[in-house]
Amino acid sequence: MTKKLNLLGKQSRGYDSPDKAIIEVIKNPHTDVDYVVRFTCPEFTSICPVTGQPDFANIVIDYVPGKSLVESKSLKLFMGSFRNHGAFHEDCTVAIAKRLIKEMKPKWLRIGGYWYPRGGIPIDIFYQYGTLPKDVWVPDTGVAPYKGRG
Numbered sequence: 617m618t619k620k621l622n623l624l625g626k627q628s629r630g631y632d633s634p635d636k637a638i639i640e641v642i643k644n645p646h647t648d649v650d651y652v653v654r655f656t657c658p659e660f661t662s663i664c665p666v667t668g669q670p671d672f673a674n675i676v677i678d679y680v681p682g683k684s685l686v687e688s689k690s691l692k693l694f695m696g697s698f699r700n701h702g703a704f705h706e707d708c709t710v711a712i713a714k715r716l717i718k719e720m721k722p723k724w725l726r727i728g729g730y731w732y733p734r735g736g737i738p739i740d741i742f743y744q745y746g747t748l749p750k751d752v753w754v755p756d757t758g759v760a761p762y763k764g765r766g
Contacts, residue, residue, distance in 0.1 A: 628689070631697035634711065639694050639719040641684040650723065650749040653685065654678050656758075657695050664734070665702035672732045673705070675712065676757045679725040680749055686720050705731045709741035717745050724748045730759045 631637040657675040664671055675695070694715070698708055709729030717725055722745070729741035748754065 628693055630693050633701055634694065634697045634715070637694040637697040638690060639715065640687040640690040641720045642687050644681045644683055644685050647681075647683060650680050650752045652678050652680055652752060652754050654755075655686075655688070655691060660695060660698065660708075660729075662698040662705075662708050663700060663702045665704060668702070669734070671705065671734060673708075674730040674732075674759055675709070676728045676730070676759060677712070677716070677725070678727075678754055678757075679716070679720075679722040680746075680752055682721050682723050684720045686716060691716075705729060705739045706741050710743050713743045713745060722746065724752075726754070728757050728759065730757075 655675075655677040657673075657677075660673040660675045662671050662673075663669070695712070701708075703711070709727060712729075713725060713727045716722070724744075724746040726744045727742070729739075731739045731741070
C-alpha cells in the first residue's frame, strides 16, 4: 500500500494547478480501529474566476481512514495549488473532497469550507462522503458561525 514517497523529505516547488498536483498516500498502521484524522487549512486561497481577486477560506477536513492515509506534505502542496486556480468556492471545496476520496478511499470524509466574505457575504460549503462508523468521536470543527471571523 505504501508507495515510494517522492515529496516527503525533499525540496518541493508546488504545483500550478490542482489537476497537476500529486497526492501521495501511506499505509494506515491502525486498520483495526476507526479514528478521525483532521487537517485544518486556515489560510487557504484561490482566485475568483470572474474578477481574478483572491478568495480566502478556512478549510477543515475530517476523515476516518480505510487502508491508507494522505501524506501531509503532499496534501499541503495540493492545497497550495489552488492559489492561482480560478474557481468558485463551491467548486474548490467539493473538488478537494472528491480528490481525497479518489486517492485514499476513506471510510468517511467531511469537509467544511468556511469562506471569508467578499461583497459582504460569507459562503460556507459542507460536503460529506460515506457513513461515520459507529462509536467514532468527531469533534466540532472549531469554526464559529460568522460574526467577523478572525
